Amino acid sequence: MATITAALIKELRDQTGAGMMDVKKALTEADGDIERAKEIIRTTGIQAAGAREGRKAQEGLIASTVVEGGAGQIGYAVELNSETDFVAKTPQFVELGEEVVADVAKAGATTAEEAEQAQSKAGTVHETVEEAAALFHEHVKVGQFAKVEGPCVEVYAHRKSVEMPPSIVAVVATDEAGASVAHEAALQISAMGPQWLKREDVPAEVVESERRVATEKSQAEGKPEQIIPKIVEGRMNAFYKENVLLEQQYVKDPSKTVGDLFKQAGGQILAFARLEVGKGEE
Structure with missing residues (x-):
């Protein structure tokens, strides 16, 4: 039987990030063969990750990047979830997020499912994340995904505190x-969380529901029947101003809207996306 030296243990720990006991156990089972021990750690880690899948993972980070595309630029944002913010703020987890979004962008993914199947150094992004779960000893998963394209793409990443990732x-x-x-x-989008770009983008069923609620609320308040339609229109306009980006008051100058901001610049906003950690399953 091979002698499991401290140097061998350190080498395997440095290469895998696994715990001391896991490394010693794998080296013993592999009779000192470091490559075989790495395979054992990987297999054990994936099995453990499967056992953790039922646990809540709503902390984490949003990784993002902008790449050049055929007709301009493409922006990608990917949510990577962990169970605790302690893991989310580690350099290794932040590095994993950067690796995942780079693989997703390289694959040109258009959905969260395609993002998970993007090729990575471990095989796929899904497999990379599974292996990471073994290192962090938590359920780790890919959450929300966004892809935005246009002549120019801008990304703003907000951190709630300096020690946390976006x-x-x-x-x-x-x-x-x-x-x-x-x-x-x-x-503006980061702070105010609009759901749609322009009024026409609001789904018909949402408009119908909001209008019905506004009508019923006006009736319950005992408003005169003849003025209810006007009150409802006022409440619908308030709904649009809260949820439609171009109709929102510009936070730095409430005397104008975001739409006014673009008019003054002589330009247009074509699309946007906003991802926030832990909001994908609401």
Whole structure:
């Protein structure tokens, strides 16, 4: 039987990030063969990750990147979840997020499912994340995903505190002229959380539901029947101003809207996405 030296243990720990006892056990089972021991640690880690899948993983980070595309730029944002913020803020977890979003961008993924199947050094992003779960001893998973394309793409990553990785990311696509105010739009999106770009983007069923609620509320308040339609329109406009980006008051100057901001710049915002850690399963 091979002698399991302290140097061998350190070498395997440095290569895998596994715990002392896991490394010693794997080296003993592999009779000192470090490559075989790495395989054992990987297999054990994946099995353990499967056992952790039922546990809540709603902490984590949002990793993002912008790459050049055929018709301009493409922005990607990927949520990587852990069970605790202690793990989320480790350099290894942040590095994992950067690795995942780079693999996703290289694959040109368009959905969260495609993102998980993107090729990585471990095989796929899904397999990379599974292996990472063994290192962190927590359930780790890919959460929300966004892809935004346009002539110009701006990303703003918000950190809730200096020691934590980004927990909110806003990605904005604009035309060339709109790029001058794209950062301001990204800040607005991060802070105010609009759901749609313009009024026409709000689904018909959402409009119908909001209008019905506004009508019933006005009736319950005993408003005169003849003025209820006007009250409902006022409440619908308030709904749009809260949830539609171009109709929101610009946070730095409430005398104008975000739409006014782009008009003054002579440009357009084409699309946006906002991801926030832990919000994907709501």
